[in-house]
Amino acid sequence: MTKSITAWQKAKQEGRKLAMITAYDHAMARLAEQAGLDALLIGDSLGMMMAGEKDTLPVSLEQMEYHTRIVARAVSRPLVMADLPFGAFEESPQQAFAASARLLKAGADIVKLEGGAVMAETVAFLSARAIPVCAHIGLTPQHVRQFGGFKRQGKTQEAADKLFDDALALQAAGARMLLMEAIPADLATRITQALDIPTIGIGAGNGTTAQVLVLHDVLGLNPDKAPSFAKPYLNGAELLTQALTAYATETRAGTFPA
Structure with missing residues (x-):
């Protein structure tokens, strides 16, 4: 079962590719499991996708806990990963542990935190206390205001070398x-x-163990804001608009309910 972190480790060793998608609610999580997705990410991107925020920074730990619970309740096979939101883990390893424990109790199998080698101490603290961690480097959306926008990272040799060193430090931690x-x-x-550990890419080519995309981008529900690396597999915005328009038209015409 891909719900097991050791199963992901085995997939990395065998060179098998895995597929992950974001999920924010019970209904979509059920569909993702039925479709055979290997993992669901309750991302703090929910602030942008579900609440219309301009970035992920306003998302609270309480929101993450709530969405993790309703997603985890819907599935049994996929790995459930939950983001530690901005402000919930950076202050100290102890703060990160308290927040992570809440997400695991809500149903997460593993937590994800943003940051490079600077977060190695926190990763080590959590790992020593039964908290599985996925580290997140490159474009880290919680740093978007520091970056000056959602900008591609690692473009210079110096920046690439730093990301490489960050990766090694986080694995060692x-x-x-x-x-x-x-x-x-x-x-x-x-x-x-x-x-040695599995890697997950988003806008990072196809050389990683797994790929993850935002659900709304895959379903074409956010066509005017989707990143260039996302691929829509459905024109969802148009299809849903057509369905809602048809319902409204029939209701006003008195043909529904018949």
């Missing part, structure tokens, strides 16, 4: 997985080959 976002494909592949 006990991270069980590594997510890389919006970095050059060759860099993501090189990091994947250097690590």
